[in-house]
Amino acid sequence: MQLRKIIHIDMDAFFASVEQNDFPELKGKPIAVGGEHRGVVAAASYEARKFGVKSAMPSKTAKEKCPILIFVPPRFSRYKEISQQIKSIFLEYTDLVEPLSLDEAYLDVTVNKKNISSANDIAREIRAEIFNKTGLTASAGISTNKFLAKIASDINKPNGQKTIHPQNILSFLEKLPIEKFHGIGSVTANKMHSLHIYNGKDLKEKSLEFLTQHFGKNGSYYFSVVRGIHFGEVRPNRLQKSVAVEHTFWKDIFDDVVVIAELKRLCEELQMRLSKKEIKGKTITLKIKYKDFSQYTRSRTQDYYVENELLEIVLQLWEYRPYDRAVRLLGLSISNLNINEKKNISIQLKLPFEEGFG
Ligand code: DCP
Ligand code: CA
Ligand code: CA
Numbered sequence: 001m002q003l004r005k006i007i008h009i010d011m012d013a014f015f016a017s018v019e020q021n022d023f024p025e026l027k028g029k030p031i032a033v034g035g036e037h038r039g040v041v042a043a044a045s046y047e048a049r050k051f052g053v054k055s056a057m058p059s060k061t062a063k064e065k066c067p068i069l070i071f072v073p074p075r076f077s078r079y080k081e082i083s084q085q086i087k088s089i090f091l092e093y094t095d096l097v098e099p100l101s102l103d104e105a106y107l108d109v110t111v112n113k114k115n116i117s118s119a120n121d122i123a124r125e126i127r128a129e130i131f132n133k134t135g136l137t138a139s140a141g142i143s144t145n146k147f148l149a150k151i152a153s154d155i156n157k158p159n160g161q162k163t164i165h166p167q168n169i170l171s172f173l174e175k176l177p178i179e180k181f182h183g184i185g186s187v188t189a190n191k192m193h194s195l196h197i198y199n200g201k202d203l204k205e206k207s208l209e210f211l212t213q214h215f216g217k218n219g220s221y222y223f224s225v226v227r228g229i230h231f232g233e234v235r236p237n238r239l240q241k242s243v244a245v246e247h248t249f250w251k252d253i254f255d256d257v258v259v260i261a262e263l264k265r266l267c268e269e270l271q272m273r274l275s276k277k278e279i280k281g282k283t284i285t286l287k288i289k290y291k292d293f294s295q296y297t298r299s300r301t302q303d304y305y306v307e308n309e310l311l312e313i314v315l316q317l318w319e320y321r322p323y324d325r326a327v328r329l330l331g332l333s334i335s336n337l338n339i340n341e342k343k344n345i346s347i348q349l350k351l352p353f354e355e356g357f358g
Contacts, residue, residue, distance in 0.1 A: 002110065003144045003166055004108060004110045004144055004145065005108070005109045005110045005119035005142070005144070006106060006107070006108055006109075006110075006119075006142070006143060006144065006145055006146055006148075006149040006234065007106070007107045007109055007119055007122065007123050007126070007140055007141070007142050007149060008104065008105075008106050008107075008140065008141045008142075008146065008149035008150045008152065008153045009086070009090070009104060009105055009107065009123070009126060009127070009130075009138050009139070009140050009153065010103060010104040010138060010139055010140075010141075010153045010154075010157070011086070011103035011104065011130075011136060011137075011138045011139075012046075012136070012137045012138060012139060012157060012158035012159060013043055013044065013045055013046055013049075013158065014043060014079065014102065014103035014136075015033040015042055015043035015074060015079060016031055016032070016033050016043040016044055016045040016048070016072075017045070017136050017137070018075075018078060018079060018082060018136065019031060019033060019072045019075075020045060021134070021135045021136055022078070023072075026045075026070065026072065028047060029045070029047055029070055030044075030045060030047040030048035030050070030051060030053065030066050030068060030069050030070065031044070031045045031047070031048060031069070031070045031071070031072055032044050032045075032048055032053055032059070032062055032069055032070070032071050032072070033071075033072050033073075033074050034059055034071060034073075034074065035059060035071070035073070036059055036063070036071035037059070038059070038248075038250065039058075039059055039248065040056055040057060040058050040059060040293075041053060041054065041055055041056065041057045041058075041059060041062050042055060042074055043055060044057075044062070046158060048062075048066055048069055051065045051066035051069070052065045052066070053065055053066050053069060058293065059071065079102050079103075080102060082102075082134055082136070083099075083102040083103065085133055085134055086103075086105075086130055086134070086138070087099065087105065089126055089129050089130055089133065090105060090107055090126065092113065092114075092129075093107065093109055093112050093113055093114060093116075093122055093126065094107050094108060094109050094111075094112045094113060095236060096108035096109075096234045096236055097234070097236055098234045098235050098236060104153075106146050106149065106150075106234045107122075107126075107234065108233070108234035109122050119142045119163070120142055120161070120163045123140035123142050123161050123163075124140075124161065126138075126140070127139075127140060127159075127161065137158055137159040138159075139153050139154070139156060139157040139158060139159060139160050139161060140152075140153055140161035140162075141153030141154070141155065141161065141162055141163075141164075142161065142162070142163040142164070143163065143164040143165075143169065144164075144166055144169065144228070145228075145229075145230040145231070145232065146230060146232050146234065147182050147183075147225050147230040147232070148164050148169060148172075148228070148230070150182045151164075151176070151180060151181070151182055152164050154180075169228040170227070170228055173200040173204075173225075173226050173227075173228060174199065174200045174201040174204065175199060175200065175201070176199060176200045177198065177199055178192045178193070178197055178198055178199055178200070178202070178203060181200075181203075181222070181225065181226075183218075183221065183225075184222075188215070188218075191214070191215075195214060200226050203222060203226045204226050204227065206223075208220060208223045211223050240279075240337065240339060241335055241337070242281070242285075242333045242334060242335035242337070243270065243273055243274060243277070243279060243281070243333065243334050243337070244270075244331060244332065244333035244334075245266050245269045245270045245273065245331065245332055245333075246266070246287065246329060246330065246331030246332070247262060247265075247266060247329065247330055247331070248289075248328060248329045249262075249327070249328055249329065249330075252291045252326035252327065252328050253326060253327045253328075254325075254326045254327075259318070259327060259330065260315065260318070262330055263286075263311070263314050263315065263318060263330065263332075264311060266314075266330060266331075266332045267310050267311045267314055267332065270310070270332050270333075270334060271310060274334065279334075279337055279338065279339055280305035280306070280307065280337065280338045281305065281306065281334035281335055281336050281337045281338065282301055282302050282303070282304065282305055282306060282335075282336035283299055283300070283301040283302075283334065283335045283336040284299065284300050284301075284302075284306060284310065284313050284314060284317065284332070284333075284334055285297050285298070285299040285317075285332070285333045285334075285335065286298045286299075286314055286317040286318060286330070286331070286332060287329070287330065287331035287332070287333070288321055288322075288327060288329070288330060288331075289327070289328050289329035289330075289331075290323065290325045290326065290327060290328065291325060291326040291327070291328050292325070293328075295329075296321070296322050298317040298318075298320050298321070299317075300313055300316070300317060301336060305338055306334070314332060
């Protein structure tokens with residue numbers, strides 16, 4: 001079997017770099033894209049990161065860390081426009097492009113339109129072309145699967161690239177700290193630490209049975225990826241998995257009446273989006289973010305596609321809220337969509353209420 005050549009491209013400090021590029025007076029300065037008085041930092045320029053400012057940090061904390069921080073409001077349509085531009089550059093090389101978000105994508109260049117044999121050369125060309133067309137820098141990771149390419153693109157960021165060659169994969173993974181494994185978040189990393197797993201070498205010493213016992217079906221994923229095995233294909237038409245709407249309040253809300261009115265509004269908005277796209281779904285998720293930024297979700301899966309009952313289900317989910325505290329954000333999403341029906345032939349047995357933390 002021929003080894004695949006996968007590239008992961010990710011733009012550097014995306015929203016912040018776009019703002020600095022469009023407004024040159026912001027260049028070289030610590031900036032944060034996001035709301036100054038309420039809300040969180042979406043993106044921080046590299047100058048701001050030196051002060052410890054990071055994505056998802058409350059704006060207030062960011063300002064304490066960096067008093068000279070300049071806040072810039074986001075311009076999503078501009079980010080989408082640039083996202084389209086970089087995507088059209090990717091398509092000059094291959095049709096196997098899988099966008100993960102506005103600023104990153106996987107490319108399978110095993111066979112490519114320019115017949116370039118070195119994926120490393122392709123990544124360099126693409127980064128140069130992105131810079132020429134947009135004035136922005138990107139970083140790239142190159143290896144034989146998506147998992148490795150994604151990890152690699154972070155190594156020489158910003159404005160750099162890293163290839164993990166086939167002969168180095170196993171030793172690279174052995175040395176890799178467990179929290180750097182793509183798909184292992186801080187909760188799982190802590191659990192791994194408690195089991196004395198700190199790096200890939202420790203992970204590889206555990207049996208499949210041990211990992212499944214402690215991590216359920218994810219255990220077999222960890223077992224494979226640490227051995228350099230990950231068959232996930234670059235899927236150009238990623239199926240839409242959910243439709244979501246959310247609203248952050250200008251003022252934290254404690255009044256149940258206001259919350260319920262807002263839930264009604266969100267239901268209407270969601271229903272409008274669904275009917276426009278002719279989509280239906282079976283799983284409804286309510287997201288609640290409290291004043292202290294703690295966030296909870298409550299989900300319910302019906303055995304039919306939800307239509308008129310949406311509001312009723314959402315109000316029931318609200319009854320299952322974990323706390324009666326002031327709310328700063330409410331969100332609704334619907335998943336298990338009819339457009340994916342063919343893919344979901346297997347019937348999943350689910351408890352009526354699921355809990356998740358995100
Ligand atoms: N973003 C956001 N909220 C977050 C994280 C990110 O709105 N919690 C937005 C702003 C980012 C963009 O998505 O610019 C891309 O996110 P990345 O995680 O790729 O981060 P950056 O591109 O900002 O920085 P890096 O250079 O580390 O990739
Ligand atoms: Ca990025
Ligand atoms: Ca990204």
